[in-house]
Amino acid sequence: MTKKLENDFVENLDQTRSISSKFVVVDKYIKKSLNGRYYISLVFSDRTGRINGRMFPKKNAENILESIDVGGVCRLEGNVNEFPQGSGNFNVIVNNIVGLSEGEYDLDDFVVASQRDxxxxxxxxxxxxxxxxxxxxxxxxxxxxxxxxxxxxxxxxxxxxxxxxxxxxxxxxxxxxxxxxxxxxxxxxxxxxxxxxxxxxxxxxxxxxxxxxxxxxxxxxxxxxxxxxxxxxxxxxxxxxxxxxxxxxxxxxxxxxxxxxxxxxxxxxxxxxxxxxxxxxxxxxxxxxxxxxxxxxxxxxxxx
CATH class of the missing domain: 1.10.3210 (Hypothetical protein af1432)
Structure with missing residues (x-):
C-alpha cells in the first residue's frame, strides 16, 4: 500500500492506499451484509467528484450513523479500495470519521459549480x-x-x-x-x-x-x-x-x-x-x- 496522503481530492482516489482527507457527507445509510453484519454506507464529495464509503463498526452502528452529519464537512481516515477487483471502481473503507467546524476547512474545496461562464x-x-x-x-x-x-x-x-x-x-x-x-x-x-x-x-x-x-x-x-x-x-x-x-x-x-x-x-x-x-x-x-x-x-x- 502506498504512503498515506493528507487532504487529497476524490479525483485522485484511483489506487489502493490509505488516506486522511476532508469531504462533505452527501448521504448515509445502514445496510446489512451477506453474513448478517450491519455496516454504514456513505457517500462523500468534494469539488472534484463523489466517492462511496463503507464503515464496519464492531458495535453501535446506529449510534455512529446518527452522529454523522449529512451536509457537513468531515475528516475521514481510511483505505481506498478497488471493488470488485479489476473493476476500476474505488471506494473508501472508513476507519474513523470526525465532523469539522467552520474554520477547520476551506469551503472552496467543496463547492461544486458549473465550469462554464x-x-x-x-x-x-x-x-x-x-x-x-x-x-x-x-x-x-x-x-x-x-x-x-x-x-x-x-x-x-x-x-x-x-x-x-x-x-x-x-x-x-x-x-x-x-x-x-x-x-x-x-x-x-x-x-x-x-x-x-x-x-x-x-x-x-x-x-x-x-x-x-x-x-x-x-x-x-x-x-x-x-x-x-x-x-x-x-x-x-x-x-x-x-x-x-x-x-x-x-x-x-x-x-x-x-x-x-x-x-x-x-x-x-x-x-x-x-x-x-x-x-x-x-x-x-x-x-x-x-x-x-x-x-x-x-x-x-x-x-x-
Missing amino acids: KDELVGEVRQLIKSVENQDLKKLLRSFFCDKDFAEKFYTAPAARFHHHNYLSGLLEHTVEVLKISMTLCELFPELDSDMLYTGVMLHDIGKIQTYKYDLTHIEFSEKGMLLDHIFISSDMVKEKIKALEIPEEISDKLLHMILSHHGDVSNGWGSTIDPKTPEAVALHYADNVDARVKDILQNGVKR
Missing part, C-alpha cells in the same frame, strides 16, 4: 428569447425570465441530485446545452417549429427550482420534489402562466405535451405521463437525453 450562459438565454418570433411564446418566456426572483433561482439551481449537472448553475448549463442540440436539429429538419421547440427547451425543467433544496455543499430533494417530481411541477408552473397570459389553447396544448413527455415513452419508466407525439416533443426528448447521458459519463465515468 455564467454570464455567457445567461446571455444565451436572453438572446434566444429575443429571437423567438411567436409573440405568445415570447410573452410566456419573458414572464418567467424577466422575473428577477425566478431568474435568480433558475440561474443558480442544480439540474439533479446525482448523475448529470448536479452542481450549482447545472440547470442553466443543461438548458443551454439542450438548446444548442435543438438548434442543430432545426438545421437538419427545417420543418420543425423552432419557436415551439426552443420554448419547450427553456421551460421543460423549470420545476427543478422547486424540486431540490441545496446549499454550497449539498443537494437533496425538497418535500415537494419527492411528492410531485419536476415534470409535474414544471408543467404546473407553465400552465399557471399560460392561464394568466391567456395563451391560445392550440399553443398551450402542444407546449404542455412537450414538457409532460420529455423523458420519452411512458414505458421507459422515466417519469413521462404521455409518449412524445409531435416532432417537437420527440426532438426535445432526444436532445435532453443526449445531453444528460453524455454529461453523466463525462462526470462519472464509463458505466460498467
Whole structure:
C-alpha cells in the first residue's frame, strides 16, 4: 500500500492506499451484509467528484450513523479500495470519521459549480428569447425570465441530485446545452417549429427550482420534489402562466405535451405521463437525453 496522503481530492482516489482527507457527507445509510453484519454506507464529495464509503463498526452502528452529519464537512481516515477487483471502481473503507467546524476547512474545496461562464450562459438565454418570433411564446418566456426572483433561482439551481449537472448553475448549463442540440436539429429538419421547440427547451425543467433544496455543499430533494417530481411541477408552473397570459389553447396544448413527455415513452419508466407525439416533443426528448447521458459519463465515468 502506498504512503498515506493528507487532504487529497476524490479525483485522485484511483489506487489502493490509505488516506486522511476532508469531504462533505452527501448521504448515509445502514445496510446489512451477506453474513448478517450491519455496516454504514456513505457517500462523500468534494469539488472534484463523489466517492462511496463503507464503515464496519464492531458495535453501535446506529449510534455512529446518527452522529454523522449529512451536509457537513468531515475528516475521514481510511483505505481506498478497488471493488470488485479489476473493476476500476474505488471506494473508501472508513476507519474513523470526525465532523469539522467552520474554520477547520476551506469551503472552496467543496463547492461544486458549473465550469462554464455564467454570464455567457445567461446571455444565451436572453438572446434566444429575443429571437423567438411567436409573440405568445415570447410573452410566456419573458414572464418567467424577466422575473428577477425566478431568474435568480433558475440561474443558480442544480439540474439533479446525482448523475448529470448536479452542481450549482447545472440547470442553466443543461438548458443551454439542450438548446444548442435543438438548434442543430432545426438545421437538419427545417420543418420543425423552432419557436415551439426552443420554448419547450427553456421551460421543460423549470420545476427543478422547486424540486431540490441545496446549499454550497449539498443537494437533496425538497418535500415537494419527492411528492410531485419536476415534470409535474414544471408543467404546473407553465400552465399557471399560460392561464394568466391567456395563451391560445392550440399553443398551450402542444407546449404542455412537450414538457409532460420529455423523458420519452411512458414505458421507459422515466417519469413521462404521455409518449412524445409531435416532432417537437420527440426532438426535445432526444436532445435532453443526449445531453444528460453524455454529461453523466463525462462526470462519472464509463458505466460498467
